[in-house]
Amino acid sequence: MRRFTEGFYGYAVALFVCFAAVGLFLLITPRSQGEHIPRLDYSITVANYARTVPYQVWAPVKDPEGWTPNSNRIAKGEGKAQVLHVGYATKARQHAMLIQSDEKPAAGFASRMANSDKPVGTQDVNGQQWERRFREDKNQRTLIRFLPDVTLVITGTADWPELGQLATALEQRPKPAAP
Template sequence: MRRFTQGFYGYAVALFVCLAGVGLFMLVAPQSREEHIPRLDYSITVANFGHEVPYQVWAPQKDPSGWVPNSNRIAKGEGGAQVLYLGYATAARQHAMFAQSDEKPAAEFANRMTGIAKPAGNQQVGDVTWERRFREDKKQRSLVRVLPDVTLVITGTADWPELTELAGLLQQRDKG
């Protein structure tokens, strides 16, 4: 028995027993091969935002097909203005974010959210025209719509059709 506990042979046997135990554990431990993106309901955040701001809040009437809402928050913007953020993993598993605020000047809010001030054309969504912006270094696409009481920004690594889909689902919510 002494030869199993001493020397190189004993070390090799002990190592084999340990590796066999780890292998057995890996064999019986549950493993998931499926992607998991946490889904966060934003309805309460949108309702709370509506109680804090003096204008009608915009939000998607429904989530785009295959998209997962995975973040939402209300934050203070410049000058104390409230900003609503809704984040998504798109069907193509890119990132998209919808932000809105009555921060003034509206151009500064849009520039900060998009990371660029230069328009790259327009995008027609239904009967509404959105301004397109593209930040080359981050491959970030953005749609901007400035209204009299609020600025809407949709931005992220999602492609133009995906951003346009989200823009088409936005509608004003009742103040409740």
């Protein structure tokens, strides 16, 4: 019995027992076969943002089919402006983000969010013209809509039709009542 607990044979038996335990563990442990993209609810962030800005906020009424909201935040912009970010993984597993602010100048804000100041055309979304910008080295497409009180930016690696889907889902939310 002593020869299985010492020397090479002892080492080989211990190694075999360890591998058998790991193999059994891997065999009985459930594993997910698909990717997991965390879903983050943005409704509270949008409501909090709406309470801090002097204009009606734009947000999706319903998320596009197959899209997963996976990030949201309120950031500080230039000149004390608030900036709302709502990010998505699209159905094609690309990235798209809605960004909005009343930061002035609006053109500077839009250029910073698009990483480009050069329009490459327009895109019609529900009868409204959105400006297109494209930054090739980052594979970043951007739709921009300049409104009198807010600038809407939809940007990401998603293709133009997907960005248009997010723009189509947007509606102006009523301003929350003051407490």
